[in-house]
Amino acid sequence: MDRQSLYFVRPGETELRTTTFEPADDEVIVETQISAVNAGTELLIHRGEAPIDLQADETIDALDGDLSFPLRYGYAAVGEVIATGNAVTEDWRGQRVFAFNPHESRFAAQPATLVPVPDNVSSETAAMLSSAETATSLVLDGRPRLGERVIVFGAGVIGLCTIGVLSDFPLERLVAVDPITDRREHALRMGADEAITPDEATDNVCEGAADGADLVYELSGRPEALDDAISSTGYDSRVVVGSWYGTKQPTLDLGTNFHRDRVTIESSQVSTLSPESRGRWTKTRRLNTALDRLQALPIESLITHQIPFADAPSAYRLLDESQSPLQVLLTYP
Known part of the structure; x- marks a missing residue:
């Protein structure tokens, strides 16, 4: 045929x-x-x-x-x-x-x-x-908890679907970061509490705004955004990397704050279930x-x-x- x-x-x-x-x-x-x-x-x-x-x-x-x-x-x-x-x-x-x-x-x-x-x-x-399945997998891997501050870098389709799933959780704050105005507006409609540019996210870090995020997703597909994601974290926080960069290589600044704050960087990929989920999830x-x-x-x-x-x-x-x-x-x- x-x-x-x-x-x-x-x-x-x-x-x-x-x-x-x-x-x-x-x-x-x-x-x-x-x-x-x-x-x-x-x-x-x-x-x-x-x-x-x-x-x-x-x-x-x-x-x-x-x-x-x-x-x-x-x-x-x-x-x-x-x-x-x-x-x-x-x-x-x-x-x-x-x-x-x-x-x-x-x-x-x-x-x-x-x-x-x-x-x-x-x-x-x-x-x-x-896309909804990938977002579901990302949220399962991130394990958001009551009252946490969560930041999502990247408001493409996967990022927006992830924001939509996260918006049902009782979080303290859900922030979207994207350089494109229209995508930030979509993020607010999908349930984000705030939508800011990468420059605004960097300024917040430089000014010591809040105490850093508890959970950060890097979903932009931009290797340089991974450094920004790590910089936005607080003590004992998690960075979940759902982006696949292909042959593009990220350059990371894993300096003193990364080590002293005990930041965890985790990969998330929808083709498999995380080891923590396999006992209960298929x-x-x-x-x-x-x-x-x-x-x-x-x-x-x-x-x-x-x-x-x-x-x-x-x-x-x-x-x-x-x-x-x-x-x-x-x-x-």
Whole structure:
């Protein structure tokens, strides 16, 4: 069966290619309606800033090989099941589903890897499930506590979803840091108590404002922001790094205050569960929690552009050249 697939072919260039796939008896065929561009990772790939010898994602069956060009990528597709294999019940036919699948017009998948989309959730909202899951994972890893001061560096889609989840916690203060005015305004609508620029965050530190944060998230994708995140902490605080910098190298000032204040820096990556959570949490439980959060947050307000799949290369040029987009969706005829 033929389909159109989006390929990253070299730095700064994507193209649509006709590919062929053969569904197995235990798979269904999904006709794609919407797919979400996850700007952080996908822009690193688009720009050639991802390590090419790294596996695409061993936890997602639809992604194979490494990150060397040319490659298919993406992991947030919503579509309708149009056919079922001989070993799959007909009940799946006609269902709307979410899949961790690259950008392409149709694909085959085992039902166990699909998430049925509730009737009251639009396809546009459902396409952002992976972002809600990442935000859920970040909050689980950060373990916010009653009355804590929390700062989120980076108000892109992941940062805003994380702010939305954190806003339900009884925190003392939830602060968003981002250089873009529109994103700071979105952060306030998602539940932040305050939204400031990186310069304002640095000024607060220099002036000794408050006692530093208890929990800081670095979600900007900017290596230089990690130093600012560490500088904004207080005694015995935690910095959770959800950004992936690819081949970009951060330069850190791990001076006296970092050591004397016993600051902890932790990584967070949605493909695995943290060791502290594995006794009680599974990926299924986390995904179900994310689906619940997805329905509770004003997630569609983050969608700024919908671009036809046939014009997909323009979506990456837009993201690469402009600061205005938040969530870009690809739409399929």
